[in-house]
Amino acid sequence: MSENCIISTKNLNLWYHEKHALESVSMRIPKKKVTALIGPSGCGKSTLLRCFNRLNDLIDHVKITGEITLDSEDIQGPGTDVVTLRKKIGMVFQKPNPFPKSIYENVAYGPRVHGVRDKAELDKIVEQSLRHAAIWDEVKERLNDSALGLSGGQQQRLCIARTLAVEPEVILMDEPCSALDPIATAKIENLIERLKEDYTVIIVTHNMQQAARVSDYTGFMYLGKLIECGKTGQIFEHPKEELTENYITGRFG
Amino acid sequence: MKFTKKTGSATTASPGTARLSFLKEQSIKTVFFFTAFFAVTVVTFILLFLLRDGYPIVVQVGLPAFLLGIDWAPTAVVPLYGILPLIVGTLLVTIGAMVFAVPLSIGCAIYLSELASPRTKKILKPAVELLAGIPSVVYGFFGLIVLTNFIRVSFAIPTGETWLAASVLLGIMALPTIISVSEDAISSVPHEYKEGSLAIGATRWQTISRVLVPAALSGIAAAVILGIGRVVGETMAVLMVAGNAAIIPDPIWNILSPLRTLTATLGIEMGEVSVGSEHYSALFGITVVLLVITLIINLSAVAILRHLKEGRAHGPARKPLISSATKESLARFAEIIGIVLLLIFLLAAAPWWLAVLVLLVAGTWYFGRDRLTRNHIQTLAFGLVGLATVIVLAILVIILQDIVMHGLPALSWEFLTQPPKDLGRAGGIFPAIAGTLYLVMGAIAIALPLGVGAAIYLVEYTREGCITRLIRTGVDLLNGTPSIVFGLFGFAFIVLYLNVGVSLLAGQVTLALMVLPTVIRTTEESLKNIPQSLREGSLALGATRWQTISRVVLPPAVPGIVTGAILSIGRAAGETAPIMFTAVVFSSRFLPTSELQPVMALPYHLFILATNVPGASTNKYGTALVLLLLVIGFYSVAIFVRTHFQNKIRG
Ligand SMILES: Nc1ncnc2c1ncn2[C@@H]1O[C@H](COP(=O)(O)OP(=O)(O)OP(=O)(O)O)[C@@H](O)[C@H]1O
Ligand SMILES: [Mg+2]
Numbered sequence: 001m002s003e004n005c006i007i008s009t010k011n012l013n014l015w016y017h018e019k020h021a022l023e024s025v026s027m028r029i030p031k032k033k034v035t036a037l038i039g040p041s042g043c044g045k046s047t048l049l050r051c052f053n054r055l056n057d058l059i060d061h062v063k064i065t066g067e068i069t070l071d072s073e074d075i076q077g078p079g080t081d082v083v084t085l086r087k088k089i090g091m092v093f094q095k096p097n098p099f100p101k102s103i104y105e106n107v108a109y110g111p112r113v114h115g116v117r118d119k120a121e122l123d124k125i126v127e128q129s130l131r132h133a134a135i136w137d138e139v140k141e142r143l144n145d146s147a148l149g150l151s152g153g154q155q156q157r158l159c160i161a162r163t164l165a166v167e168p169e170v171i172l173m174d175e176p177c178s179a180l181d182p183i184a185t186a187k188i189e190n191l192i193e194r195l196k197e198d199y200t201v202i203i204v205t206h207n208m209q210q211a212a213r214v215s216d217y218t219g220f221m222y223l224g225k226l227i228e229c230g231k232t233g234q235i236f237e238h239p240k241e242e243l244t245e246n247y248i249t250g251r252f253g
Numbered sequence: 254m255k256f257t258k259k260t261g262s263a264t265t266a267s268p269g270t271a272r273l274s275f276l277k278e279q280s281i282k283t284v285f286f287f288t289a290f291f292a293v294t295v296v297t298f299i300l301l302f303l304l305r306d307g308y309p310i311v312v313q314v315g316l317p318a319f320l321l322g323i324d325w326a327p328t329a330v331v332p333l334y335g336i337l338p339l340i341v342g343t344l345l346v347t348i349g350a351m352v353f354a355v356p357l358s359i360g361c362a363i364y365l366s367e368l369a370s371p372r373t374k375k376i377l378k379p380a381v382e383l384l385a386g387i388p389s390v391v392y393g394f395f396g397l398i399v400l401t402n403f404i405r406v407s408f409a410i411p412t413g414e415t416w417l418a419a420s421v422l423l424g425i426m427a428l429p430t431i432i433s434v435s436e437d438a439i440s441s442v443p444h445e446y447k448e449g450s451l452a453i454g455a456t457r458w459q460t461i462s463r464v465l466v467p468a469a470l471s472g473i474a475a476a477v478i479l480g481i482g483r484v485v486g487e488t489m490a491v492l493m494v495a496g497n498a499a500i501i502p503d504p505i506w507n508i509l510s511p512l513r514t515l516t517a518t519l520g521i522e523m524g525e526v527s528v529g530s531e532h533y534s535a536l537f538g539i540t541v542v543l544l545v546i547t548l549i550i551n552l553s554a555v556a557i558l559r560h561l562k563e564g565r566a567h568g569p570a571r572k573p574l575i576s577s578a579t580k581e582s583l584a585r586f587a588e589i590i591g592i593v594l595l596l597i598f599l600l601a602a603a604p605w606w607l608a609v610l611v612l613l614v615a616g617t618w619y620f621g622r623d624r625l626t627r628n629h630i631q632t633l634a635f636g637l638v639g640l641a642t643v644i645v646l647a648i649l650v651i652i653l654q655d656i657v658m659h660g661l662p663a664l665s666w667e668f669l670t671q672p673p674k675d676l677g678r679a680g681g682i683f684p685a686i687a688g689t690l691y692l693v694m695g696a697i698a699i700a701l702p703l704g705v706g707a708a709i710y711l712v713e714y715t716r717e718g719c720i721t722r723l724i725r726t727g728v729d730l731l732n733g734t735p736s737i738v739f740g741l742f743g744f745a746f747i748v749l750y751l752n753v754g755v756s757l758l759a760g761q762v763t764l765a766l767m768v769l770p771t772v773i774r775t776t777e778e779s780l781k782n783i784p785q786s787l788r789e790g791s792l793a794l795g796a797t798r799w800q801t802i803s804r805v806v807l808p809p810a811v812p813g814i815v816t817g818a819i820l821s822i823g824r825a826a827g828e829t830a831p832i833m834f835t836a837v838v839f840s841s842r843f844l845p846t847s848e849l850q851p852v853m854a855l856p857y858h859l860f861i862l863a864t865n866v867p868g869a870s871t872n873k874y875g876t877a878l879v880l881l882l883l884v885i886g887f888y889s890v891a892i893f894v895r896t897h898f899q900n901k902i903r904g
Contacts, residue, residue: 053452055448055451055452058447058448058451060371083454083455083456083627083628084454085454086451086452086453086454087453087454088454090452090453090454091448091452093445093448093449093452095445097443097445097446097448097449098449099446099449099450099464099468100446100467100468101467109450109453109455109463109464110453110454110455112463113450113453113454113455113456113459113463113627114454115627159449162449162453163452163453166453166454
């Protein structure tokens with residue numbers, strides 16, 4: 001991976017209490033590409049993802065060593081402004097988590113907290129983000145309804161719109177389709193396809209076809225270690241490691 | 254092994270014994286049903302008796318004149334029975350208490366749920382519980398001696414017994430309720446909302462103020478309503494510090510005016526009124542009004558909380574109680590009203606320096622807001638939230654310190670073991686300690702079987718339906734009934750109607766009715782915590798309902814039930830209003846020899862010493878300290894039992 005990379009980790013280790021959840025992970029995430037993280041349940045994919053936007057800070061008794069950089073700047077040290085960091089690195093969660101507010105307020109929330117007050121500008125951002133997340137047509141008539149009244153797939157796209165509204169550089173997605181049906185999943189996959197024109201996307205998925213379909217690069221994790229990472233085609237067709245091959249072909253455990 | 258061949262008395266039963274055990278099961282169920290229905294019966298009885306005794310006054314003066322008459326002068330030559338000043342008094346005290354308590358409580362709740370480290374939390378939560386455990390007569394005593402004095406000196410007025418004093422004191426008493434319920438509401442906002450907001454790059458304060466608190470708003474509203482219920486129903490503390498002049502403050506915002514609440518009127522006049530007179534009936538009329546107000550308050554809080562709980566159980570997809578659009582316009586409306594009220598108050602009533610200060614702060618905020626970065630705002634907000642917490646703690650420390658410092662010198666072996674002399678100025682308080690113990694032991698002996706029976710019926714024998722809803726409503730109503738109402742009911746029903754007389758027994762029964770809802774609630778909780786699989790396991794082996802309950806369900810629930818019982822004992826030990834007219838005498842050298850004699854009791858003794866006996870300073874404090882230690886002792890044991898067994902269950 002010689003292309004210019006946006007996030008990179010070096011010898012990243014993470015412990016929950018005694019549990020060693022990440023073991024010297026060194027990885028480079030290329031800019032404006034889709035990178036997929038795959039691996040069996042409990043191998044540390046979510047943990048790694050949450051290191052990138054420092055969401056692990058919320059959990060007590062977490063210890064982290066090693067280095068993570070965003071645009072060659074360290075984001076792991078205590079001097080990092082996590083708020084600015086999280087503005088640059090958005091996240092979409094496994095379970096759609098719209099706030100118990102109206103659809104409009106959900107999307108406007110991000111710009112508002114970052115200081116946008118002008119109503120016209122907010123309206124514009126909301127519309128753009130909803131359009132970008134391919135949900136505008138479904139909700140434009142009911143922007144003031146509660147977001148909790150949307151279907152799961154709509155909620156997830158709303159959450160993506162909410163993330164887009166703050167114009168991050170990187171979007172982290174932790175199994176964004178696992179709660180959705182095939183149609184909603186297809187919509188989100190198309191969306192990801194378009195997102196990489198402007199954004200760097202890192203997506204965790206359990207679905208091999210999905211990883212193969214949407215990603216440019218793939219990393220395979222196992223028991224807290226990054227076993228292998230490279231171009232998606234190479235990983236799926238000629239994996240270097242036997243573990244990777246076993247996992248991808250389903251001969252596992 | 255051949256299971257098929259194994260026959261024994263345990264597995265085969267003749268039709269006769271089967272019929273017998275069926276009868277037994279049915280009768281057990283019936284007994285439990287009656288214990289559960291008891292709460293409904295009591296509520297009905299209370300209402301009937303109060304209405305019966307209050308009705309004549311309405312006939313006499315007419316409902317409008319009673320409710321809206323502006324003169325309360327029941328002992329004048331031409332008696333006047335208008336309770337408007339009392340209603341206004343109750344209203345004003347409540348508003349004042351909420352102005353004081355709501356910002357402090359919400360600040361403290363935010364600190365507890367979002368900012369405090371687990372270790373700080375471990376210290377702070379018991380401190381708040383301690384605040385809840387202080388008996389109201391001890392609050393009243395502290396208010397009378399320290400708070401009114403402070404107000405008298407700082408405002409240079411002849412007496413500090415004012416609306417202000419009452420509101421501050423009752424505000425303090427409402428703190429623990431509002432704090433713990435709002436803290437619970439904020440903590441139970443789904444974690445995903447918090448992560449979602451932080452992941453967008455909101456600061457912690459933005460997350461708290463724009464996502465967590467709005468999401469917890471209904472819970473916080475319920476907390477405030479419960480706090481209001483507590484304030485409206487409080488008797489002893491308000492009676493001791495409000496000045497009790499039955500007037501409407503002039504001008505209406507004069508917070509240094511004395512006033513009188515509905516409850517205080519009952520506390521003051523019930524002891525001196527002749528039974529069956531117009532005045533007597535008027536007091537029962539007041540009780541009915543009070544009961545109706547508190548019932549509305551409590552039922553609405555319960556309704557909100559129940560709605561929330563169900564919403565949580567059904568997942569976040571349920572629509573919120575009020576739509577977000579209405580919520581916003583409501584908030585804006587409240588904001589405008591608040592600002593207008595504040596302005597009126599500042600222009601008309603407040604001392605000039607306060608007005609200038611408030612305007613200055615508001616102006617700085619309004620114009621400086623845009624220049625502050627959100628990190629500054631966060632620092633400021635966290636500072637205020639921390640300040641609120643510190644103030645709450647400081648209040649606790651000041652009260653405890655005052656009572657302990659002044660009370661310790663009074664404590665001696667003699668004080669604890671001798672009867673009082675010279676109207677309590679000298680001698681000890683042994684009969685009062687013993688009397689209080691008699692009262693609470695009797696009360697729990699009555700309430701425990703009834704309460705546990707009711708809880709077993711509600712949890713184990715029924716599905717949710719009409720009957721359980723009726724019973725639950727009865728329990729909720731009982732729970733929200735002010736203690737003075739129990740006192741009056743005990744007096745009218747047990748003392749007079751049943752002709753038991755002022756006696757230990759009457760006091761025990763009255764206190765038992767008061768703590769019954771607590772016992773039912775805590776027992777229900779602990780029964781619900783027993784996993785369903787245990788019951789199914791037992792029933793699948795062919796055990797009957799009652800065998801399952803008595804051998805499998807109840808044993809692990811015992812610690813929870815015991816905790817509830819001890820909490821009830823602590824609560825009962827500190828109450829004055831329910832026993833004031835049913836069970837106590839002020840001074841007696843001897844312990845009662847039968848259930849039908851009156852007793853001394855610590856809270857009542859303290860009340861009389863503080864209000865009617867000049868020059869008993871040391872013994873007052875000594876009594877307050879003993880009462881405080883007794884009640885806190887019960888609460889600590891309860892908390893210990895709870896945490897000890899919780900840890901055990903968790904492994
Ligand atoms: N808050 C926590 N405290 C303690 N251990 C944790 C915590 N969160 C995760 N772990 C542990 O860390 C390991 C990695 O968890 P992680 O959630 O990153 O796995 P994952 O690869 O995302 O799995 P899945 O595919 O099931 O989502 C797991 O063994 C998990 O048990
Ligand atoms: Mg995961």
